[in-house]
Amino acid sequence: MKSAITLCQVTEAAVGPFVFHDPLPEAFAKAAALGYDAVELFLPGPHAVSIDEIKSLQAEHNLAIAAVGTGAGMVKHGLSLTDPDPSKREEAIEFITKMIDFGGQLDAPAILGSMQGKWGGDVSKDQALAWLAESLTIAGARAGRHQVPFIYEPLNRYETNLINHLAEGARYLEAHHLENIVLLADLFHMNIEESNVAQAILDAGKHIGHVHYADSNRWAMGSGHTDPAPIIAALKQVGYTGYLSAEVFPLPDPHQCAAQEIKAIKQALS
Secondary structure: OEEEEEEEOOHHHOOOOOOEOOOHHHHHHHHHHHOOOEEEEEOOOOOOOOHHHHHHHHHHHOOEEEEEEOOHHHHOOOOOOOOOOHHHHHHHHHHHHHHHHHHHOOOOOEEEOHHHOOOEOOEOHHHHHHHHHHHHHHHHHHHHHOOOOEEEOOOOOOOOOOOOOHHHHHHHHHHOOOOOEEEEEEHHHHHHHOOOHHHHHHHHHHHEEEEEOOOOOOOOOOOOOOOHHHHHHHHHHOOOOOEEEEOOOOOOOHHHHHHHHHHHHHHHHO
16 A cells, blocks of 8 residues: 545635645645655646646656545536536536546546535435436546546535445445446545444455545544554455545644654554
8 A cells, every 4th residue: 555645726625634735846845755655636627737747746756646636626616416407417527527537647546526416405316326327437437548447435424415335335336337436435434424444444345446544533644533453454455555645634734744644654554
């Protein structure tokens, strides 16, 4: 397993769980200085920064791109895959596919989190889940062009009412025969929803393709009451070799947060 840290360039997400909000040259330099293997990018959109600039920063600092987020589609543009307005759903999937293409040029998968939306009002649960499956089919195929997977993230009940548990997500992928889609195991969401985080990882098994490594309070690991040992053991048991990515609040300040997180990741993997 490898380490990654979140870099955010979306002003609307300034109070979100992202560690570095500096200009990208500074953020890349800070991540490299602390010993991270990769960065996870949260950008305003697919044209916010050039591929050449990202590749130049990668080469300068020897950092991979672990993943790219699509959440700006929701927090900045108000787009959702379960919007009752078909034109809005079309805009949402267009935003996501463009982010897939952006990430694909960097050999990085894109993540679907908040843009999945929720059901309610005029949209039934069955309808919302059907729209989600249609969108994931498109996303999986688009990501496949770049030989990367597409990452779907089950969120906690306060953020979506679609899929809240890893095992539920795994069953959904299998029931809808969704190809080239993997699950994101976010330990903060799982601490809310799962009765046993390590067992949930074992149950989802091969479907896990990315991990957000956050403590129970969404600070850096070691700041809350999560015991990482059984979680790491479960990830090793299912053969997970991807990133442990710091999608956490930059508290008590970004540097201390980032330093604590990389220390916790190295300790967990030693």
